[in-house]
Amino acid sequence: MSESGGAHKLWGGRFAGGPSPLLEAINRSIGVDFRLWPHDVRLSKAWAVALGHAGVLTLDESRELERGLDVVARQIADGAQPVASDEDVHTMIDRLLHDAVGSVASRLHTGRSRNDQVATATRLWTIDACGKVDVALRGVQQVLLARAEELRDALMPAYTHLQRAQPVSVAHWLLSHFWPLERDRRRLQAAARGASELPLGSGAIAGSAFPVSRLLLKESLGFHAVARNSIDAVGDRDFVAEAIFAMTMAGTHLSRLAEDLILFGSSEFGFVRFGDGFSTGSSMMPQKRNPDALELARGSAARLLGDLVSMLGALKGLPTGYNKDLQDDKRALFDAVDTMLLVAPAVAGTVDELRFDTARMEAALSSSMMATDLADYLVRKGATFRESHGAVGSLVRQAEERGIEMTALPPEAFAAAHPLFGDDARDALGARASVAHREAIGGTGPKAVAEQIEAARATLAPVIHETPAHGNQLIANVVAV
Numbered sequence: 001m002s003e004s005g006g007a008h009k010l011w012g013g014r015f016a017g018g019p020s021p022l023l024e025a026i027n028r029s030i031g032v033d034f035r036l037w038p039h040d041v042r043l044s045k046a047w048a049v050a051l052g053h054a055g056v057l058t059l060d061e062s063r064e065l066e067r068g069l070d071v072v073a074r075q076i077a078d079g080a081q082p083v084a085s086d087e088d089v090h091t092m093i094d095r096l097l098h099d100a101v102g103s104v105a106s107r108l109h110t111g112r113s114r115n116d117q118v119a120t121a122t123r124l125w126t127i128d129a130c131g132k133v134d135v136a137l138r139g140v141q142q143v144l145l146a147r148a149e150e151l152r153d154a155l156m157p158a159y160t161h162l163q164r165a166q167p168v169s170v171a172h173w174l175l176s177h178f179w180p181l182e183r184d185r186r187r188l189q190a191a192a193r194g195a196s197e198l199p200l201g202s203g204a205i206a207g208s209a210f211p212v213s214r215l216l217l218k219e220s221l222g223f224h225a226v227a228r229n230s231i232d233a234v235g236d237r238d239f240v241a242e243a244i245f246a247m248t249m250a251g252t253h254l255s256r257l258a259e260d261l262i263l264f265g266s267s268e269f270g271f272v273r274f275g276d277g278f279s280t281g282s283s284m285m286p287q288k289r290n291p292d293a294l295e296l297a298r299g300s301a302a303r304l305l306g307d308l309v310s311m312l313g314a315l316k317g318l319p320t321g322y323n324k325d326l327q328d329d330k331r332a333l334f335d336a337v338d339t340m341l342l343v344a345p346a347v348a349g350t351v352d353e354l355r356f357d358t359a360r361m362e363a364a365l366s367s368s369m370m371a372t373d374l375a376d377y378l379v380r381k382g383a384t385f386r387e388s389h390g391a392v393g394s395l396v397r398q399a400e401e402r403g404i405e406m407t408a409l410p411p412e413a414f415a416a417a418h419p420l421f422g423d424d425a426r427d428a429l430g431a432r433a434s435v436a437h438r439e440a441i442g443g444t445g446p447k448a449v450a451e452q453i454e455a456a457r458a459t460l461a462p463v464i465h466e467t468p469a470h471g472n473q474l475i476a477n478v479v480a481v
């Protein structure tokens with residue numbers, strides 16, 4: 001309870017009556033923003049120091065506030081909970097600070113507003129969160145790479161329009177899901193960098209009327225830049241939109257991987273079997289094994305998109321400065337981060353325990369999938385590609401009409417289709433021969449895939465530590481580039 005014994009409020013002097021319980025209910029954000037507390041404590045300590053430097057507080061007052069904020073942090077870490085009257089996390093911390101140090105607590109809010117305060121805390125939180133999501137996505141990449149190393153010799157059909165197109169190495173398909181996540185990690189890095197601009201010292205909108213050093217604040221809080229315009233600083237949530245976009249894109253990539261695997265795990269494909277750890281049974285059908293983690297990953301991508309749309313939607317109509325609509329930025333941001341931190345490890349776990357039926361994958365490679373290779377064969381013999389395309393097309397039609405593989409067509413059929421077909425024409429219809437030809441960088445040939453695996457390994461080589469500092473580490477890397 002606050003010393004006053006009543007509700008602890010950061011405003012209210014100009015009101016004769018109290019707020020309606022309905023206003024309190026719609027206005028209260030502590031249920032969402034409570035998790036900002038470590039950052040709010042940290043920035044408040046930095047603010048106390050800055051006020052001390054500026055001569056607004058005595059050294060003793062500034063130290064007392066710092067000490068009090070440490071007490072508050074310990075209390076919350078030990079389980080102190082909000083009370084009904086705590087409008088938001090800033091109010092709660094202010095209340096606990098009053099309880100800890102008494103009236104000097106009232107000096108902390110000098111020259112600052114919750115507008116620059118919440119923008120600063122949310123930025124600090126976002127930088128940390130980008131680091132955590134980065135680690136989670138890296139975890140998916142590691143599993144994809146490990147499985148690719150294991151399956152570099154196995155072949156499978158690659159699909160366009162979900163129709164069998166050409167043979168590829170299974171490693172090549174697995175790594176086709178690795179690189180999008182690498183791009184997502186770069187986007188997260190950029191989002192963390194975007195978040196690293198200090199709003200504190202902008203006050204409610206016009207800047208702080210006290211001579212606080214914002215450069216000092218920037219340094220002590222680890223920001224990379226100081227926001228240049230106080231009006232912009234309190235209303236800018238670009239960094240939230242950017243972080244949610246990076247996560248939505250990553251969620252979309254995980255959803256596509258999930259969709260591939262759900263298809264490949266169906267009895268009709270039978271390319272993969274799901275393990276026990278990440279699939280579920282049916283309450284009615286005893287035979288069922290359902291890839292729930294993957295389906296939830298796919299469904300979560302829709303929610304992430306909803307978070308992005310709600311954030312952008314909130315921003316687009318806002319007049320200049322802080323508006324209360326912005327309070328909901330945290331709902332969208334926290335949901336996106338929580339979702340990613342569940343989905344990415346679940347997808348990694350699912351992929352880790354997949355069993356690949358490589359015999360079934362190879363059995364799905366019909367000879368017509370090598371039609372392009374047969375046309376390339378003619379090109380190597382001197383025919384034009386257009387001419388070759390027509391000749392091979394006629395062989396495909398004949399095989400289809402007779403219900404046989406192209407390899408089963410008689411030599412006369414080949415000779416009739418094009419005079420340049422020799423005895424070795426049928427070799428061009430082998431899946432391994434097809435794959436072996438594709439050694440250009442980024443192709444599915446064995447050497448090209450080995451190089452790709454090396455490149456993927458090199459990408460993951462930098463050791464990262466899952467510490468709160470990782471978000472800032474990410475940004476340091478961006479700046480170094």
Ligand code: ARG
Nearest residue numbers: 029033088114115118326327
């Ligand atoms: N809980 C608020 C938010 O998250 C804090 C800022 C309140 N500012 C204000 N002027 N009422 O946006």
